[in-house]
């Protein structure tokens with residue numbers, strides 16, 4: 494506002510919304526990424542839980558190539574056979590009866606919110622518009638999604654709070670009960686928070702929230718964009734509650750396309766009862782190219798062996814990271830999360846730690862509450878997991894050395 498000097502155009506001509514690491518990759522294979530200089534990195538962030546099957550998975554590469562030579566795009570005014578196949582596969586493996594396909598996670602959230610409001614409207618309750626969300630959440634970057642998550646740093650400057658979004662405290666069920674009222678449409682949560690720092694709701698809490706929703710006619714929306722599709726060692730994180738905490742609506746994306754932009758909003762036929770012809774749509778969502786790769790991806794992700802593998806590797810990583818916490822108490826404070834959505838809460842700045850990890854040729858993600866996240870491909874082998882721990886330990890050593898070094902005299 495008090496800005497007087499004219500802003501300079503950045504050399505890359507990109508809108509300055511990212512603080513990028515000075516690395517560019519040109520090739521990937523499995524859990525390895527290779528820079529334009531040919532240096533290899535162990536990828537334990539998988540493009541933020543996207544490349545769940547690793548880079549250049551042969552089935553996904555073949556699916557894209559085959560489809561690219563046949564047909565890329567038609568329109569949702571026609572039937573799209575692979576869209577129907579992928580919907581059949583997703584609904585067969587979940588609580589859901591129907592799907593709407595999108596190009597991103599935040600669009601899947603947008604569809605979930607619209608579906609919930611339209612449901613109550615169609616039932617004769619147009620006043621039920623409020624979506625209750627929780628602190629530490631992340632639901633993407635549309636205007637609705639930022640106000641649903643209500644993270645102060647993401648909403649700042651984007652205008653007045655949207656009506657119809659209510660903020661609740663993570664984990665506080667008594668407060669939540671008081672917030673649910675005659676204008677509540679839905680409760681929206683991530684069973685395991687991703688960006689918030691791998692915080693997990695307990696199974697008992699999810700069951701209690703499901704019960705609260707049943708008692709009050711409130712719809713339950715899960716955002717499993719990050720924690721879903723095998724990441725926690727079950728196909729969906731809500732399955733850990735043994736069928737007692739199923740949602741009415743769920744947003745999925747990230748691993749769904751394994752790197753090709755695909756998202757989906759899943760719902761029961763009851764919850765989707767307001768979504769009639771003309772009420773929603775997308776030009777690209779669910780197009781033939783996206784569906785070919787989505788189908789190939791989900792066919793792999795539903796395999797029980799893969800889910801068992803995730804649980805095994807996650808167990809190993811957790812045990813080893815706990816060892817590092819004991820050996821580097823000045824660096825590592827806590828290990829959290831579920832399956833291969835692992836959060837490590839640090840005593841030293843997480844951005845610096847990510848640089849130490851890059852120096853050790855290990856790629857990890859940041860996270861809220863001064864965490865770093867390990868989100869490796871679900872196909873990470875035990876040998877690769879061992880290597881990840883060795884590299885992570887190098888980062889711990891660097892962080893510890895830096896924390897113990899006397900403050901540099903005369904440093905800028």
Ligand SMILES: *Cc1c(COP(=O)(O)O)cnc(C)c1O
Nearest residue numbers: 597598599631632633687718719
């Ligand atoms: C990544 C993410 C989103 C947003 O997905 P986009 O594809 O970036 O729009 C929403 N919710 C959660 C939990 C996520 O991890």
